[in-house]
Amino acid sequence: MPSISEPVVDEVDLGTAPTRLEPGTTNAIGRMLGLLGDEWTLLILQRALRGTTRYGQFLDELAISNAVLTSRLATMEREGVLRRVVYQDRPVRAEYVLTPRGRGLWPVTIAIWDWERQWVPGHAQTLPAMRHALCGQDFAPDLTCRVCRGAVPSSTVHAEWGPSGSWERSVPDSATRRRSDARADRSSAGLFPETMSIFGNRWSSALIGASLRGLTRFGDFVDALGAPPALVADRLRAFCDIGVLEARGRRGPGRVGRAEYHLTAKGHAFYPVVAVAIDWAQHWYAAEEGPALVQQHVPCEAPLGVALACDQCSADLHGSDIEIVPRSARRGAR
Structure with missing residues (x-):
C-alpha cells in the first residue's frame, strides 16, 4: 500500500530553509493561502504525496490542461514545495519531487481527509481509509x-495578531483561478468538493479564518478582508448551503447584511485543517517583524504548536507511517 510521503532527495535551499519575508509584505498566512488556496495546487499536492512525480502522470490522473499544470508546477517549484529533477537529457525529461517543505504539507491533506469522512454525507463509505x-x-x-499533548479544539485556543499580522497582510496579493474543467469533478484523483468550497479559493480561506476568529457580521467580514461585498455575500451563502455557517436573524433577498453568520459544529470541525496549515506557514515563511499570529493553548498556557496523533494508539503521526488503504482492502467500519 502506498505511503503518503516521498523519499528524501538532494533538495535546493528553498525547500529546506524558511523563506524570509520583507517587512510590510504579505505575511506567512497570506503566502500560505496564496499557495494552497487554489484547487489545482491542492490536487497536485495530493498526488505528489502519493508518489506521482512525472508530468504525464499528473496529466492523466488529474484531467488537467497542459497550460494549468505547467503554471501550477512552476508556482510550486518557485515556492520550494517541489524540485524539478532532470532524469533524461535527450529529449529532456524531468520529475517533480517533493522537498522537505512540500512533504511537510501532509498534515493538511490528512486533516482534510478526516473532515470529509466525518462531515460529508457518504464519504465515510467511499473514501479510502x-x-x-x-x-x-x-x-x-x-x-x-x-x-x-492535550486535545486542541478551537475553543481552547487564544489567538491574536502578531507583529506581522493583520487581515490586510493575511490575504494573498492576487486572486487564484478556480478549477473549471468538468472532467476534473468526475476524476477519482480529485480532493473533495466541500473542502474546495472552503479552502480552494483565497477569499473562502480568508473568510473561514475570520469566522474562527469570531467575526459574524457581514459588514465586519467586508471591512476585515477588504473583499467586494458581492463576493463576501456569495461566499457566506455558499458556506450556509454546505452547513459550515448558519445565518441568524433576518436573511433573504437583499438582507444578507442583516444576518449574523455563526460557525456550526461542522464549521468548527474544520479547525484542524486551518491549524496545521497555519503551523506549516509560520515555520516556512518567517517575517523579520515576528509571527503573523500568536496563539496560546489555554489549558497549558503554552504557545501553541500542533501535531496530529493517532486516535487508536495516541502516538504522533508521521507521513512515512501512514498507509492508504483501498476500499476493497478495508477491515470494515471502525
Missing part, C-alpha cells in the same frame, strides 16, 4: 498540543 503502520489500525487524526 488511512492505516497507521505503527499500530496497524485504521485511524482518525487527533489535533494535539505539542507541549501538553
Whole structure:
C-alpha cells in the first residue's frame, strides 16, 4: 500500500530553509493561502504525496490542461514545495519531487481527509481509509498540543495578531483561478468538493479564518478582508448551503447584511485543517517583524504548536507511517 510521503532527495535551499519575508509584505498566512488556496495546487499536492512525480502522470490522473499544470508546477517549484529533477537529457525529461517543505504539507491533506469522512454525507463509505503502520489500525487524526499533548479544539485556543499580522497582510496579493474543467469533478484523483468550497479559493480561506476568529457580521467580514461585498455575500451563502455557517436573524433577498453568520459544529470541525496549515506557514515563511499570529493553548498556557496523533494508539503521526488503504482492502467500519 502506498505511503503518503516521498523519499528524501538532494533538495535546493528553498525547500529546506524558511523563506524570509520583507517587512510590510504579505505575511506567512497570506503566502500560505496564496499557495494552497487554489484547487489545482491542492490536487497536485495530493498526488505528489502519493508518489506521482512525472508530468504525464499528473496529466492523466488529474484531467488537467497542459497550460494549468505547467503554471501550477512552476508556482510550486518557485515556492520550494517541489524540485524539478532532470532524469533524461535527450529529449529532456524531468520529475517533480517533493522537498522537505512540500512533504511537510501532509498534515493538511490528512486533516482534510478526516473532515470529509466525518462531515460529508457518504464519504465515510467511499473514501479510502488511512492505516497507521505503527499500530496497524485504521485511524482518525487527533489535533494535539505539542507541549501538553492535550486535545486542541478551537475553543481552547487564544489567538491574536502578531507583529506581522493583520487581515490586510493575511490575504494573498492576487486572486487564484478556480478549477473549471468538468472532467476534473468526475476524476477519482480529485480532493473533495466541500473542502474546495472552503479552502480552494483565497477569499473562502480568508473568510473561514475570520469566522474562527469570531467575526459574524457581514459588514465586519467586508471591512476585515477588504473583499467586494458581492463576493463576501456569495461566499457566506455558499458556506450556509454546505452547513459550515448558519445565518441568524433576518436573511433573504437583499438582507444578507442583516444576518449574523455563526460557525456550526461542522464549521468548527474544520479547525484542524486551518491549524496545521497555519503551523506549516509560520515555520516556512518567517517575517523579520515576528509571527503573523500568536496563539496560546489555554489549558497549558503554552504557545501553541500542533501535531496530529493517532486516535487508536495516541502516538504522533508521521507521513512515512501512514498507509492508504483501498476500499476493497478495508477491515470494515471502525
